[in-house]
Amino acid sequence: MISGSPRKDGNTAFLVEWFAEGARSTGAQVDIVRAADLERKAAGCTSCRACQKSAVYRCVIKDEVSDCLARFQGVDVIVMASPLYFYGASSQLKGVMDRMFSLYKWDNAAGTMQTPLKGKAFVFLGSGYEDIGLDVFERPFQLTAEYTKMTYASLVVGNAGESGDIIKLPGVRKQACELGARIARFVESE
Numbered sequence: 001m002i003s004g005s006p007r008k009d010g011n012t013a014f015l016v017e018w019f020a021e022g023a024r025s026t027g028a029q030v031d032i033v034r035a036a037d038l039e040r041k042a043a044g045c046t047s048c049r050a051c052q053k054s055a056v057y058r059c060v061i062k063d064e065v066s067d068c069l070a071r072f073q074g075v076d077v078i079v080m081a082s083p084l085y086f087y088g089a090s091s092q093l094k095g096v097m098d099r100m101f102s103l104y105k106w107d108n109a110a111g112t113m114q115t116p117l118k119g120k121a122f123v124f125l126g127s128g129y130e131d132i133g134l135d136v137f138e139r140p141f142q143l144t145a146e147y148t149k150m151t152y153a154s155l156v157v158g159n160a161g162e163s164g165d166i167i168k169l170p171g172v173r174k175q176a177c178e179l180g181a182r183i184a185r186f187v188e189s190e
């Protein structure tokens with residue numbers, strides 16, 4: 001799970017913890033990484049395209065973002081969580097997500113794309129102050145899952161502004177827990 005909020009006790013952090021709680025209740029192993037804590041030598045993908053000439057699925061920029069992304073190959077479920085910032089994901093998360101470019105190999109001449117992410121499950125968790133634009137916020141994650149042929153699920157919550165507001169919203173904790181358990185059971189049954 002990659003948690004994209006810079007706030008350690010914010011609404012996104014609660015969503016992540018609740019989802020993890022549900023997944024762990026089924027016996028799943030869950031690792032949570034805070035995007036803001038990852039040591040990075042580039043703010044995002046530099047479009048150097050070196051990964052496309054390499055045989056391995058790894059970003060050539062040697063930092064913790066590259067290490068984190070390389071681990072995607074060995075997991076069943078990738079969860080990305082973000083606060084809504086100007087109708088999109090936080091830059092902390094986007095900077096990681098763009099470097100996922102290294103996990104794809106495109107052959108434009110042949111019109112093919114290969115990725116070890118194909119067939120995995122991809123989950124998006126989001127929180128925003130208002131409930132305006134939540135569909136736009138979610139769309140890049142949904143489309144990325146479709147493009148990559150990953151099973152997609154999400155929980156996007158509005159009306160949570162101040163840190164911890166999300167605790168007061170009825171049913172959200174249960175929804176997040178249940179989603180975590182459901183996804184973990186789904187991948188176990190595959």
Ligand SMILES: Cc1cc2nc3c(=O)[nH]c(=O)nc-3n(C[C@H](O)[C@H](O)[C@H](O)COP(=O)(O)O)c2cc1C
Binds near residue numbers: 010011
């Ligand atoms: C830079 C910034 C931009 C934001 N933009 C929006 C926005 O466009 N729409 C919205 O509803 N909330 C916006 N918010 C509010 C956050 O989405 C909201 O407080 C969210 O729950 C924060 O999640 P967190 O507690 O995990 O950090 C913004 C907050 C910040 C700091």
